[in-house]
Amino acid sequence: MNKPIRKVLIANRGEIACRVIRTCRNQGIKTVAVYSEVDANAQHVIQADEAVMIGAAAASESYLVHDKIIDAAKRTGADAIHPGYGFLSENPEFAERCEREGIIFTGPSAASMRAMALKGAAKKLMEDADVPVVPGYHGNDQSLETMTKEAERIGYPILIKAVAGGGGKGMRMVYAADELEAAIEAAKREGQNSFGNADILIEKLIQKPRHIELQVFGDSHGNAVHLFERDCSLQRRHQKVVEEAPAPGMSDEMRQAMGEAAVKAAKAINYVGAGTVEFIVDVANGLDNAPFYFMEMNTRLQVEHPVTELITHQDLVDWQIRIAEGHEIPFDQDDINSFVSGHAVEVRLYAEDPYNNFSPAIGTLSVFDPYALENEDQRIDTGVIAGDDVSIHYDPMIAKLIAYGDDRESAIDNLISLINTTPVTGLTTNRDFLISALDHDSFRAGDLYTGFIEDFSDTLLSKPAPSSNDYLLAALSTLASRSIMTDDPWSIQDSFRVNLPKTETLTFIDGEDIKTASIEAVGDAFKITVDEHTSNVSVLSFEDNLLTFELDGLRSSIFADVQNDQVTLVGRYTQTIKRFLAETAGSDDADGPGAITAPMPGKILEIKTSNGASVEKGDALIVMEAMKMEQTLKAPRAGIVEGLNMKANDQVSDGAILLTINDVTEE
CATH class of the missing domain: 3.40.50.20 (Rossmann fold)
Structure with missing residues (x-):
């Protein structure tokens, strides 16, 4: 009923x-x-x-x-x-x-969950249901002697897995017999600590695998269907980063075979609700007719379900609710096969640093407006907006960005466009890495496998340093932000300075690099000099963090988030440039010209100068430690040190004034 x-x-x-x-x-x-x-x-x-x-x-x-x-x-x-x-x-x-x-x-029944909870038991169940599984050992005898014999029977290299849990925990690759014992001990220890279960299984290691999964649904009337496959091969630390549907390069014959295997798996446990049957595919010789093996079944909705929704034009949460109410699956397999069309790609936008081993990040989102999107072929699933925190307590995923296209190429282009037009600032993210991965020649060619990111790390995980043009735009953004945030007569939108040039210098830091932007206001425009190159530039508008400008006769736009101590530019790459010193000619500010501030919270390691000392441009002044990295702050100009009132081991906050460098007073 x-x-x-x-x-x-x-x-x-x-x-x-x-x-x-x-x-x-x-x-x-x-x-x-x-x-x-x-x-x-x-x-x-x-x-x-x-x-x-x-x-x-x-x-x-x-x-x-x-x-x-x-x-x-x-x-x-x-x-x-x-x-x-x-x-x-x-x-x-x-x-x-x-x-x-x-x-x-x-969701599914408790019995279905238990049937798939332990990988070894699930693989035995799948063997009985005539679903292909990776050659391996899934037995109860966990002795080293048995494991050694089974590893020899399977043949190296092998993969050791904890029977419970997932996410890469309790997993070890073993390439030779002399590595086996230590790997088993480590996998057992990690399995016990993570899942309360130290049991392991052994599988043949597929050295060039693709991770392809099938979305399945079952109902309480005995029906089961699949809604086609998703390719989730781009992973870091065994966790998915990019997902797409359908799998690129798969033949209709292979798709049918995998779909039938997934439905067999669901029916074997009388599955009710949404689930995902995950396969590992050996693509050492390409995808065409490649062997595929059951890996595991996730008895729930998946993070990557939106790509399936876009190609099937169905709401999978709606299906879940209908089935939970007791209804039959709304379509049979032939119906589903007939209305699937196009291609969809999804990326997971994380608060993490891809250029530092994907270490998680925390902070407050300064700019992020997912609800501004109005394109039906683009989608953002998120639980945060600007002003919200990404904290240490939960997973650091900020959003899922998904795009649809008539074919794979147009879907990829559409997703890159979505990322480019959805700025996110305030904390470190993997945004630039995602664009690099999507735009990589091998990804576009469909040459996917789980080691993709590692193999192409030289290009995917190297971020360019800010260019001279970035520093110029950081200076221009700073000036533009003043005009809309203050009543400062320096505002770029009035003409008080026509025929009366005024100069200003802004100083920025990126790591140990210090750059100055020398600015001369001429009429309603500027001459900005960085690295001895001067450009003529004017601001046309600065609304909703979108800076539109004309640079040497070329009109362009870039997203810019201007904070008190830094400027974040969001273009092909995201550049966050610290503005640790602001020097204005003739300024009467209390900080005085040459105020040097801490670029981030940290600890003072060494003071290399003293009050009253005469310094030259480039002299080392202070060594501080921030985020486990040492940074030397250098003098951006010559002058006399004043206002130094700290010592080694003192903690300083982000933006704290450390000292000032004043002009030499002539007697």
Whole structure:
């Protein structure tokens, strides 16, 4: 019997919670958000019809606590719970708890989750269902003797995996017998620490693999279908970065074979709801008729589901809700095959530094407006806007950017365009890396495999230093921002200085490089000199962080975020340039000309000068440590040191004035 859902509690946060809210709103279903203390002003809380605070920032004290989620559902009268992905989405005990409490769980049964939870048992189940699996050992005997024999039988190289969990934890590649024992010990230790289970399995290592997965759905009437495949081969640290649908280069025959295998997998466990059957494909000899093997099944909606939605023109969350209500799958396989069209590509925009081993970053978004998008072939799924924080408590994904095209090439171009026209500033992101990956010749050619990023790291993970033109635009952005933010008579939009030239120097720093931009105002334009090259430039407009200007007769635009101590330019690459000294001729500012400020929070390691000392341009003044890196601050000009009042080991804040360099006083 079908049971209509009137109100859904979303047991998750961030972009997936906002995504579920969007579908529920379209269906006229009320929504309830849950949130931790640090998420009180989060977008999913603002967008939901109701919201319940469930605990402290740590997920173990809020989003993972069964009692708190169930209590919130009962208090608000929610008749269903959508788990999103992550957190409780693949927790069979929580699914059983919902059933006991009479609350609809919009996911698979606890039995289906358990069947696929342990990789070894799942592979045995798939073998019995005639689904191809990677040659390996998935047995219960975990002794070193047995593992050694099985590794020899399979043949090196091999891959050791923890039987529980994912995300690359408990995974080791072994290329020779003398590496085996240490690798097993490390994998077991990591599996125990991460998942509470030290058991491992062994598989043949596919040395040039592609990661291709099939979106499947099952219903309570015994039906199961697939909605075609997604290629998720571009990964870093075994985590997906770029996903697309359909998989480039796949033949119709191979697509049919993989689709049939995925449906067999779903039917083998009487699957109900949305799921993803993941395959590893050996493309050492190309994709055409390449062998493929079952890897695992994710018993939930996937992060990358939007690319499937764009090529099938279906709302997968809508399907989840309909199936949870007891309805049959809305289309059969032939119907689905007939309406799939085009190509879609998705990237995950993370707060992380790709140029520093993809280390996660935190901070406050200064510029980011995902809701300004009005193109139906482009899509942004997010749970944050400008002013929101990316904190240490949760995954640092800022948004998913997705684009559709009639073919793969146009989809890639459309996605690059979306990234280029969606500036994000305020913290370090992988934005530039994403553009480099999408625009790489091998990616465009469809030569994809999981080692792609590592193999092309020289080009993908090398960011150019700011150019002279970047410094010029940083100076111009600084001047333009004054005109719209202050009543300073230096405003570029009035003509008080016509035929009365005025000069100014702005000094910027990038790492240890110090650059000066010398500015001369002439009428309503400027002459700006950087690295002894002078350009004529004028500002045409500066609205919503989009700076439109004319440079030596050429009109152009760039996104610019101007803060007190830095300028972030968002073009082909994002350049954040610290403005650690601002020197204005004839200025009466209290800081005085030559005020040197800390480019970021840090610790003073060494003072190389003293008050009253005479210094020359380029002299080392202060050595400080910031973000585990040493940085030497040098004199940008000659003069006398004043205002130095700190010592080694002192902590300084971002923008703190460290000293000033004043002109030599003539007696």
